Amino acid sequence: MMKRRWPLAVALCLLGRPGLAEPVAVDLELVIAVDVSYSMEPEELGVQRAGYVEAFRSPEVITALRGGPLGKIAVTYVEWGGKAVQVMPWTLLYDARTAREFAEALERQPMRRIGFTSISNTLAVGRTLFQTSPFRSSRRVIDISGDGPNNAGAPAPLARNNTVAQGITIDGLPIMLRSAPDTASIPDLDVYYRECVIGGPGSFLLKVKHIDEFAAAILAKLVIEISGLEVSQQAETRVSPIQYGQPYNCFIGEELQERAIGR
Numbered sequence: 001m002m003k004r005r006w007p008l009a010v011a012l013c014l015l016g017r018p019g020l021a022e023p024v025a026v027d028l029e030l031v032i033a034v035d036v037s038y039s040m041e042p043e044e045l046g047v048q049r050a051g052y053v054e055a056f057r058s059p060e061v062i063t064a065l066r067g068g069p070l071g072k073i074a075v076t077y078v079e080w081g082g083k084a085v086q087v088m089p090w091t092l093l094y095d096a097r098t099a100r101e102f103a104e105a106l107e108r109q110p111m112r113r114i115g116f117t118s119i120s121n122t123l124a125v126g127r128t129l130f131q132t133s134p135f136r137s138s139r140r141v142i143d144i145s146g147d148g149p150n151n152a153g154a155p156a157p158l159a160r161n162n163t164v165a166q167g168i169t170i171d172g173l174p175i176m177l178r179s180a181p182d183t184a185s186i187p188d189l190d191v192y193y194r195e196c197v198i199g200g201p202g203s204f205l206l207k208v209k210h211i212d213e214f215a216a217a218i219l220a221k222l223v224i225e226i227s228g229l230e231v232s233q234q235a236e237t238r239v240s241p242i243q244y245g246q247p248y249n250c251f252i253g254e255e256l257q258e259r260a261i262g263r
Contacts, residue, residue, distance in 0.1 A: 023136040024092065027068030028226060030075045031126045035146040035175065037081035037117050039185060044177065045111055047211055048145070051218035052077070056103035058219060062096045064226040073226055074135040077106060081114025082152045084125040090133050117253065118152040119144065119197055120159035123170065127163055141225050145173035148185045149192050149253030156196045157250045169200030173221060174207045186252055196250035202230070 032052065036045060055061055065073050072094035077087045087109050093099045126142040142163065150156040163170055172193035178185060186192060190207045198205055204224070208217045223229070249255075 023134055024074070025070060026072050026074045026092070026135045026137045027065075027070045028073040028139045028141065028228070029090075029130060029133055029135050029137045030073060030225060031078060031129055031142045032075065033078045033080055033084065033122050033126060033142055033144040035081070035117070035144075035148075036079040036111075036113050037146075037148070038113055038115055039117070039148050040113070040175075042111075044147075044175070044211060044214075045113070047214045048175075048218075049106070049111065051215040053103045053107045054215060055219045055222050056093075056099045056106070060219060060223050061226060062099055064223045065093055065099065066095065067227055074133065074137070075102065076129055076133075078122065078125065078129070079112060079114070080118070080122040080125075082116030082118045082121070083114060084118075084122040085112070085114070086125075086129065090129070090135060092135070116152040117146065117148045117150060119146060119150040119156045120154040121152070123156075123159040123163045124153075127166060127168065130166075130168065139228065140168045142168060142170045143173065143221065143225060144170060144197065145175060146189075146193075147175035147177065148189065149196075149256070151253040151257040155250060155254070160197055160199050164199040167200075169203050170198045171203055171221065171225060172198040172205035173217065174205060176207055176209050177211060186256075191248060192250070192252065195248035202228075 034048060034052070040048070065071070072092060074090050074092055075088075076090045078084050079087050088102070088106055091098075091102050093102060122144060123142060126144075130140050153159075160170060174189040174193045176187075176189050190205060193205050193207075206217050206221050208214055
């Protein structure tokens with residue numbers, strides 16, 4: 001039965017494409033962009049994927065998506081490294097069944113790994129996905145997770161600025177699991193994300209410092225994004241609203257990559 005329902009859901013999404021019908025109005029268009037670069041360990045990739053699968057099965061997410069003025073959202077799932085791959089198509093979620101079907105379809109997708117870390121390319125793909133989305137909303141969000149700074153493509157702040165200029169909010173989930181940084185990671189990744197990656201109205205970050213925190217962080221982040229809650233109302237989740245402070249070296253990832261060449 002599930003296999004028959006999923007193609008139907010995709011077909012309904014395709015009906016909203018330009019030239020076929022008017023875009024479907026939703027409360028939120030959400031691009032979930034998940035790091036699958038080689039710096040992520042296989043165990044981390046599995047826990048990360050499971051976190052999103054379980055989040056879309058959770059009553060908290062169901063309550064959040066049904067609580068908006070229209071009671072429906074549109075979601076797509078992207079995995080990225082040096083390039084970004086759309087793993088799940090734009091999908092309309094409006095109740096427990098559609099959210100569960102999305103989770104089950106995501107769970108069936110093969111795991112992949114992609115070399116390098118290009119936050120900028122991922123944001124560019126996210127902008128394109130919004131342009132081709134069969135939905136429309138006053139809130140468009142890219143939720144990007146990652147365990148290292150940008151080291152390929154255009155500089156992250158340039159991509160961030162171009163994205164925010166289009167009215168898109170970027171939220172961050174910096175993954176900080178290593179006790180000691182390697183040649184492609186930095187110890188203050190949360191600061192890097194705050195200063196160089198996230199932006200737009202209501203943008204925030206929520207960091208993960210232990211593998212056991214993945215599921216709770218993913219759930220909390222999705223609930224905030226879907227419900228549109230103010231970050232200040234979610235202090236217990238340790239989220240951090242965007243605040244620009246002292247000048248920060250947003251080219252640190254590119255510099256680390258340059259130093260590694262020829263070693």
